[in-house]
Amino acid sequence: MKRLMTLLLGIAALTACTSPQPEQHAKNELRAPAYPLVTIDPYTSAWAFQDNLYDGSVRHWTGKNFPLIGVAKVDGQTYRFMGAEELELSTIVPNSEQEDWVGKYTVAQPAEGWQTMAFDDSRWKEGKAAFGTMENEHTAKTQWGEKYIWVRRTIDLQEDMAGRNIYLDYSHDDDVIIYINGIKVVDTGNACKKHAQLKLSDEVAASLKKGKNLIAAYCYNRVGNALLDFGLMVEQENYQFFEQTAEQISVDVQAMQTYYTFACGSVNLNLTFTAPLFMDNLDLMTRPVNYLSYEVSSRDGKKHQVDLYFEASPQWAIDVAHQKSMADSFEEGDLLFLRTGSQSQEILKKRGDDVRIDWGYFYLAGKKDNTTYGIGDGKALRNGFLKDNLEAPATDGYDKLVLVCSLGETKKADGYLMLGYDDIYSIQYFGENLRPYWNRSGKETIASQFLKAKDEYQKLMKDCAAFDKKLMEDATAVGGRKYAELCALAYRQSIAAHKLVEAPNGELLFLSKENFSNGSIGTVDITYPSSPLYLLYNPELAKGLLNHIFYYSESGKWTKPFAAHDIGTYPQGNGQTYGGDMPVEESGNMLIVTAAIAAVEGNADYANRHWNTLTTWTDYLVEYGLDPENQLCTDDFAGHFAHNANLSIKAILAIASYGYLADMLGKTEVAEAYTNKAKEMAAKWMEMADDGDHYRLTFDKAGTWSQKYNLVWDKLMNWQIFPEKVAETELAYYQTKQNRYGLPLDNRETYTKTDWIMWTATMANDRTTFESFIDPVYSFMNETTDRIPMSDWVFTDSPKQRGFQARSVVGGYFIKMLEEKLHAK
Known part of the structure; x- marks a missing residue:
């Protein structure tokens, strides 16, 4: 046609x-x-x-x-x-999304040689691909929730593949090793990808003969989700x-x-x-x-x-x-x-x-x-x-x-x-499909949006350029040129990792997606590090980061005495899907960001609307926050543990947040009681965490250390819950622990979180110390060999990411600019 x-x-x-x-x-x-x-x-x-x-x-x-x-x-x-002209590929061995295929599999360690054609797999089970957790992976047709799986797939080719450009298409969660005719072609280590494509070597392509061939794979399910699927494709000629x-x-x-x-x-x-x-x-x-x-x-x-x-x-x-x-x-x-x-x-x-x-x-x-x-x-x-x-x-x-x-x-x-x-509907929110914010009334059309964009083109080009210039100037003034250039790169990444919709009750919902960390929607420990950008430019968006969590508790859908972790898996926000709770972590995050909103707005009206919920969470932290039990937190990459000193700081400053809000609301006695409680806990914290020239990672382990980035809020809000010497002692110690690409998160590993480095740096009272922490992060982004939208979880001794990419948490880079705004009030 x-x-x-x-x-x-x-x-x-x-x-x-x-x-x-x-x-x-x-x-x-x-x-x-x-x-x-x-x-x-x-x-x-x-x-x-x-x-x-x-x-x-x-x-x-x-x-x-x-x-x-x-x-x-x-x-x-x-x-x-x-761009580049798209590689034209034709399927020769379909994956499960293209066509049903059946393989032999086992979840018990097989004998040696399981990846070769001669191996006897007659005792193995038979199942339809893909193999995975059917409750989480929509392509899975055979349930696999165990730790390991071994799969053998016999394929029948109609011609030899020698001399052709052949690609393996594979999906896995997590580690996968794949063999073709006994030759190892993939060994990912700890990774998770869907429809990764790998060009096979000439040796492997030559092994693919007309008739029977074998693809064999092993996969390791590290945590919750599991998935394994694969197929083969051949490159078409004359596409350039x-x-x-x-x-x-x-x-x-x-x-x-x-x-x-x-x-x-x-x-x-x-x-x-x-x-x-x-x-x-x-x-x-x-x-x-x-x-x-x-x-x-x-x-x-x-x-x-x-x-x-x-x-x-x-x-x-x-x-x-x-x-x-x-x-x-x-x-x-x-x-x-x-x-x-x-x-x-x-x-x-x-x-x-x-x-x-x-x-x-x-x-x-x-x-x-x-x-x-x-x-x-x-x-x-x-x-x-x-x-x-x-x-x-x-x-x-x-x-x-x-x-x-x-x-x-x-x-x-x-x-x-x-x-x-035009996504038509953007988010499913507790069973109700919500339109994007621009069409919340249902009366707009995508054509109307384009026509408005056309009419406003001249003005917006000027306005965007003026905004860019001012942001770079403002960030340079408070943090130096390298800091400013990192903020410029972080701006669009953070915003575009969210979707803004209007809730049925008319509230804003500014919902994050946990990009390449687990896909959760509206995660509180993503909100917390992201919040400085939105507190800086529009506190209504900061409220939009919290509203769904308040609603989840106040509607009775979440009944625990602490804040939820998330409300689902993006884009379905129908209730928490994360496998574990983070009681101290998430309650502390919610309280601190709520207090920061009040500081930016100059009133605690928003907190007052949620006072009973905030009170419940605060009382939980008073009881359990000083010396947290063994529970999940945002920094548990090397394993979670009890007696986390940095998590304790968060709880203490969250209690201080409640006292601060109570004072703004005229609840004088409540304010005094909770503020004094926070100071009392801070004094105990100093005794419990003291390790001579620094403070410990956990109260019970001498000789350990960690970034105490949560302390930054004591400085930003001018609460004076902790003596200034705590931050000064920590910063001096951190100077001795820096690597080429930054300060490690703690003593257990060489990796770090770049958003937390920004917060740690902002604890400094002088530009030289601040920039000493920023410069290595800049070097990492400038030199990393992993060409992806900025990762926030990276190694400090090599220019490699540890995980995550394109996440909204780089909004946390703006905390130094937020400090300037708060201290100018």
């Missing part, structure tokens, strides 16, 4: 959307681990994982491809400046049309914008990705539309024929690449829209961590007056661009979207595209 509409081909450069002159700012010199491109929410979040924008595919924060290709054609020559690349001249990450500059033959190309995430305008902040602006200019003073090609894949709107999609186009006002989405449209049915959205629709939109478009087979569209003819046949459910902006013969021209997503 013909899917082409040509709109004024070959016209001169666009005149109706001349880009405004951006506010001049100082370039961010940080070589980001990954560069933010499109940042709307946890699902529509696209990044460049490499130095040059054209060195690889644009990716979702999980690492899955979000193919977005950009090519400039200058006087007939093409220069690819963005744009091998010549532009030359990237620069890249610069600011808070709301990422700037690129390229040389494309005889012209320069400036490319800017913009997400207008203004937290004082929630309708704008949640508008699900980002901008991709372009400006071309002649390098030799002559006119040149310029056309820009932009291609998006349906992978923006599906979870895994083999899902079938639909695509179409329409016009509204002076905009041309291209749209793609899954055929199934199972709204809010999937939940989990390494999962992408497969309901709703992705949109690519541009002005009609200089644009041609095509929908269909990607190879045909690319070849058609080369030949000035975007005719393309439809595919079997995998049509690509292409917009071509024809700038004509020009010395200088500019314009923009818009990318957006």
